[in-house]
Amino acid sequence: MKAEIIAVGTELLLGQIVNTNAQTLSVKLAELGIDVYFQSVVGDNPGRLREAIEIGRKRADLLVFTGGLGPTQDDLTKEVLAQYLNRSLIIHEPSMDKIKALFSERGTHMVESNRKQAIMLEASEPLHNNAGLAVGVGVVQDGTAYLLLPGPPRELKAMLASSADQWLRQQIGNVKPLYSRILKFAGIGESNLEDQLLDLIEQQQETTLAPYAKEGEVALRVSVKAESEAIAEQKINAAVIQIKERVGHHLYAEQDIPIEVTIHQLLRSSRRTLASAESCTGGLFAELITSVPGSSGEFKGGVVTYTNEMKHQLLGIPLSMLEGDGAAGAVSEQTARLMADNMRQIANTDFAVSFTGVAGPGTAEGKPVGLVYIALAQREKDTAVYELKLGGDREMIRLRAVKAAQYRLWQALTQ
Incomplete structure (x- = not known):
């Protein structure tokens, strides 16, 4: 079975909200073995919505709509589809009773437009909304199946997990998931x-x-x-x-996790520890490592030594290495190596990672943007230094440097 997802709402076209429903639906349909070949977004306009239906029907067996089931004048999905299929709209009485009961409990007046949330196409299957008021609809005509779901993600997910799931399984028969x-x-x-x-x-x-x-x-x-x-x-x-x-x-x-999670797991299982010394990355390595819950057991800490003064005072890098005629400079293999070595000794850890380089936007020490040195120090082994020549803007250079260091650390942990 081939499906097309049609998201309805001008707010999507204007970028006022993100269409997360398309992702949710694509995952669900894939699990059921339904191939999603197209996704469309159309505004709250009856003519353009009808055109989207006509196009979708030519290339899909199943059209899945999200949005346009609410009580306002621009919620038109059911009305447009009913007109297209030449079907009448009727009130789904259980949904109407639910809406009336809600307003009664709140002690507020129910306006006529709220009745729209209880309408459905005649001879269609109502899909109960356990997280909201608008009833969903499942209908099949002339070999094409139409599934109408609410726009709010919480309501859509709840319906997909219950009534919509059951309806979809009825349509697909013995399709392999x-x-x-x-x-x-x-x-x-x-x-x-x-x-x-x-x-x-x-x-x-x-x-x-x-x-x-x-x-x-x-x-x-x-x-x-x-x-x-x-x-x-x-x-x-x-x-x-x-x-x-x-x-x-x-x-x-072999699962969709960032590499810092794997690093944390390897450190914990081997009972080894880690520290970091960062310059051009500004603490990004430490931020990603500590984003993993429980990382404090393995990550002992880090420092951001952005200036030569802090590299000298906190990490003991000689000023003669950092400044002056003939000095290697802050952005150098020698400085990266000593930063990692001294950080590992200060923290008394099994590993230490260091970063020094030029993230931009301008050059430093006459060295180009994107030149970064990372070093990996480990107990009882020689410290390794890697020269990177990275492209991208400032944020991309920082992130790519950190990811390169994470890869080298992962290699060391798995050897």
């Missing part, structure tokens, strides 16, 4: 990952591979339609084995 696993990679870009797996992607049949990038990380969705979860797991596992043979050294998780 879609099962997916998310693989997360670090230290490799989306295009490079795709190149390493290109033949697997091009030859995919039952099991599909789809890479997509997040800043500093790459995800790969491995999906298959199957009769049961057990069969799906077998097919996904077979694909994952092939993927690991090629890019397993970049694979940090």
Whole structure:
């Protein structure tokens, strides 16, 4: 079954609210094995809404509407669809009783427009709204199924978990559900990952591979339609084995989690500790690490030594290394190494990470924007320093530097 999601509301087109319903619906429909090929957004205009219906009907078996079921004059979804299908609108009495009871309990007057929330198309199935007042609608005509859901995300999610779920399952019959696993990679870009797996992607049949990038990380969705979860797991596992043979050294998780969560898990399981010394990243590494609940057991702390004075006073970096003729400078391999070494000794941790570089917008010490040095010190091992030449604006350079360091730390924890 092919579906199209049609979100109704001028506020969506104006960017006044974010269309989170489309994501919720796409996930739900995928779980049921329904393919979503198109998503549309249309304003509160009857002519354009009718046009969206006509277009959607030509390319989908199921049209799912969100929004336009409320009590105001611009809530037109049921009215437009009823006219398009040549069906009358009727009152769903249980919903009408619910609306009347609510106003009675509040001791307020119910205006006539509130009756709109109880209307439905004749010969359609009412979908009860356990989180609001507007009744949903499921209707099938001439081989096309139409599902009308409320716009408020809380109401939509509640209906999808109950009455709408039941109605959808009735429509799809024996369609195989879609099962997916998310693989997360670090230290490799989306295009490079795709190149390493290109033949697997091009030859995919039952099991599909789809890479997509997040800043500093790459995800790969491995999906298959199957009769049961057990069969799906077998097919996904077979694909994952092939993927690991090629890019397993970049694979940090087989679930959709950021790399800092994996780092926290590895530190905890090995009973090792971490500290950080940051300059150009301004504490971003520490912020991401401490965003993981319970990280205080493994992350002992960090310092932001933004100036040469603070690098000297807090980390003991010699001023002769930082300033003057012939000095390596703050943005250098030598400074990054000493920052990490001294931070690890001060904190008495197993690992310490340091950052020093030029995030922009201007150059520093005659060195270009995007030049960053990261260092990883670890107990009883030589400190490693990495020179990065990063692109992007100031925030992107900071984030990419942190993600590069997280990748190196993850490597060290898994060796």
